[in-house]
Amino acid sequence: MNKRLLRFEEKLSQSPADAILVTGQNNIYYLTGFWGTEATVFISPKRRILLTDSRYTLIARQTVSGFDIVETRSALNSIADIIKADGLKTIGFDSQVTYSFYQQLEEIFAGYHLHPMTDFVEELRMIKDADEIEAVRCACAISDKAFLDVLDFIKPGQTTELDVANFLDFRMRKYGASSVSFETIAASGYRSAMPHGVASDKVIQKGETLTLDFGCYYHHYVSDMTRTIHIGQVSDQEREIYDIVLRSNQALIAAAKAGVTYRAYDCIAREVIDSAGYGAYFTHGIGHGIGLDIHEIPYFGKSDEAIQAGMILTDEPGIYLENKYGVRIEDDLLITENGCEVLTQAPKELIVL
Numbered sequence: 001m002n003k004r005l006l007r008f009e010e011k012l013s014q015s016p017a018d019a020i021l022v023t024g025q026n027n028i029y030y031l032t033g034f035w036g037t038e039a040t041v042f043i044s045p046k047r048r049i050l051l052t053d054s055r056y057t058l059i060a061r062q063t064v065s066g067f068d069i070v071e072t073r074s075a076l077n078s079i080a081d082i083i084k085a086d087g088l089k090t091i092g093f094d095s096q097v098t099y100s101f102y103q104q105l106e107e108i109f110a111g112y113h114l115h116p117m118t119d120f121v122e123e124l125r126m127i128k129d130a131d132e133i134e135a136v137r138c139a140c141a142i143s144d145k146a147f148l149d150v151l152d153f154i155k156p157g158q159t160t161e162l163d164v165a166n167f168l169d170f171r172m173r174k175y176g177a178s179s180v181s182f183e184t185i186a187a188s189g190y191r192s193a194m195p196h197g198v199a200s201d202k203v204i205q206k207g208e209t210l211t212l213d214f215g216c217y218y219h220h221y222v223s224d225m226t227r228t229i230h231i232g233q234v235s236d237q238e239r240e241i242y243d244i245v246l247r248s249n250q251a252l253i254a255a256a257k258a259g260v261t262y263r264a265y266d267c268i269a270r271e272v273i274d275s276a277g278y279g280a281y282f283t284h285g286i287g288h289g290i291g292l293d294i295h296e297i298p299y300f301g302k303s304d305e306a307i308q309a310g311m312i313l314t315d316e317p318g319i320y321l322e323n324k325y326g327v328r329i330e331d332d333l334l335i336t337e338n339g340c341e342v343l344t345q346a347p348k349e350l351i352v353l
Contacts, residue, residue, distance in 0.1 A: 004031060005048075005066065007124055012043065017092030017115050019044030021079070023101075024094050026292040027121040029220060032064045040075035041067070046086055051075040076108045092117040122297055126289055127310035133334060135221035136290065136312055139177065140332055140343040142216050143223045146171040147346040154353055156206045156231050161186040165199035168214050177216030181224060181294045185213035192228070193326040195284055195318060206232030209325040215294065222294050224314055225344045226330030229351040241278070241319050242327050242350050248272035248317035249329045249348070252286065256315070256333055256340040262303040269317045278319045287314035290332060311335045312343070 008031060012020055022028055022041040028050075029035050031043075036056040042049040050067040052060050057071045072078040091109055095116035105114055128136070146168050153159065153167050165184040172180065187197030189208035197211075204210055208231050215223040228245075230238060252269040260268075266286045273282045289296035290312050298307065307313065313335060318328030329348055333340040 002066065003129065004124065008121070009043065009045075011120070011124065012092075013045075015092065015117070015120070017090045017117065018088040019047075019083070019086075019090075020092040020117060020120065021076075021105075022094060022121060023097060024121070026220075027094065027125075030121060030125055030292060032067060034060050034064050035220065036060070040079070042079045042083070044083065044086065044088060047083070049079065049082065051078055076104055080108050089113060090115050092120065094121075095119075119297060125291055126297055127308060128291060128312055128334075129310075132221060132291060133310075133312070135219040136223065136332065136334075137343055139181075139216050139218035139221055139223035140225065140345070142172050142175040142177050142218060143214060143225045144344060144346040145175050146214070146216075147212070147225070147227055150212070151229070151351070151353060154204060154210070154231070156204060156353070159204050160201050161188055161191070161199040161204065162201055164204070164210075164212070165214075168212070172214075172216040177218055178220075179217050181215040181217050181222035185211065185226075187211045187326070188231070189325065190323050193320040193322050193324060195320060195326065195328065204231060208232075209238065209327065211326060211328055213328065213330065220292055222290050222292075223344065224290050224294055224330065224332060225346060226316055226318075226328045227346055227348070227351075228327045228329060229353060231353050234350065234352050238325065238327075239350065241321075244273060244276045244278060245317050245319055245327045245329050246348060246350075249315055249331065252315045252317075253331065253333065253340060253342060256307070256313070256335060258309040258335055258337045259306050262298060262300045262305050262307065265307060265313070266300040269315065273317060273319060281319045281321060282317060283320060284316075284318070287316050287330075289313055307335050309335055309337045 039052045048067045051070045090113040092115045095118040164186040186199040188204045188210045191197045192209045192211040211228045213226040248269045316330035320326035332343040
C-alpha cells in the first residue's frame with residue numbers, strides 16, 4: 001500500500017493541483033485499504049486524511065495506516081477547516097462526481113481553484129502490483145471452477161437461462177467469491193447473437209448455442225470470462241464460426257506483450273475475423289482493463305499508446321449473426337514484458353453437451 005501512495009504523491013507533485021480530494025470508493029480502497037460506503041480522502045504535501053462517519057471509524061482505525069482518521073458527518077466542511085492555514089491554491093478532485101456535489105465543492109472551497117483530475121487514480125490502477133494480480137488470479141480460478149460445474153447442470157429442454165445464471169452466481173460464491181462482478185449473461189439460441197443478452201426465462205433447447213459471460217469479486221478484484229458452448233449438436237457453419245473466434249482469441253494471446261499499441265491490440269484479433277469474411281459481425285471492441293472495476297482503462301481503438309507490463313486486459317472477440325446465434329470467447333490476460341499469462345483457464349475447445 002505504501003508504494004501505491006508514493007506513486008500517487010509523486011504524480012500529484014507533477015500535477016497542477018496542490019492537493020486532491022478522492023471520493024470514489026474503489027480509488028479510496030486502492031490508496032488506503034479502507035472499504036466502506038462513506039469516506040473521503042484528502043492528500044496534500046502536508047497531510048493524508050481519511051474522513052468517515054461513526055459507522056466506519058473503528059474499521060478505518062483497524063485497516064488504515066499512514067492517514068489521520070477524522071470522524072465526521074460533513075467531510076468537506078471538516079477538510080476546509082483543517083487546511084485553511086496550509087496556503088493551498090488549487091485543489092483537485094475526482095472528475096466523476098455529481099453536479100450537486102460539485103456545487104458543494106464550489107461553495108465550501110470558495111477561494112480555491114478547483115481542478116478536475118480525470119482518471120488520475122485510475123491511471124495508477126492500470127498497472128497491478130503483486131497483491132492485485134493474486135486477487136484477480138483467484139477470482140479467475142473461481143470462475144473456471146464454476147464453469148466446469150455448470151456443464152453438468154444444464155439439461156436441454158428443462159433448464160432456463162436464468163437457472164444457469166443463478167447456478168453460476170451461487171457456485172462462485174460457494175468457491176469464495178464475495179459477489180458477482182456484473183449481471184451474468186446467459187444467452188441461448190437466437191439470443192446469443194445479443195452481445196449483452198442478460199439471462200431470461202427462455203428454456204435452453206437442443207441444437208442451440210449458449211453464450212455465458214460471467215465473473216466474480218474476490219478481495220474486491222474481478223474476473224471476466226466468456227465461453228460459448230453448443231447444446232446437443234453443432235452445424236458445420238457453427239463449427240466454422242467457433243473456430244474463427246477461437247483463432248482470433250488465440251492470435252491476440254500469442255501477440256500480446258508490453259509495447260503493443262492499443263491500435264494493434266484491437267487489430268490483431270479483428271484481422272482474423274475480417275479475413276474470414278465476418279468482420280461486419282464483430283460489433284464491439286476487443287477488450288478493456290479489469291481490476292477493482294469490471295471495466296477499467298485502457299480501452300482499445302486507434303491510439304498508438306502502448307500497453308504495459310502489469311496490466312490485466314480482456315481478450316474477447318465475437319461473431320454475432322442476428323436472429324441466428326453468436327459466439328464469443330473471452331479471457332483475462334496479464335501482460336508481461338515478453339508476452340502474457342492467461343489467467344482464465346477454463347477449456348476453450350468446442351464443447352457440445
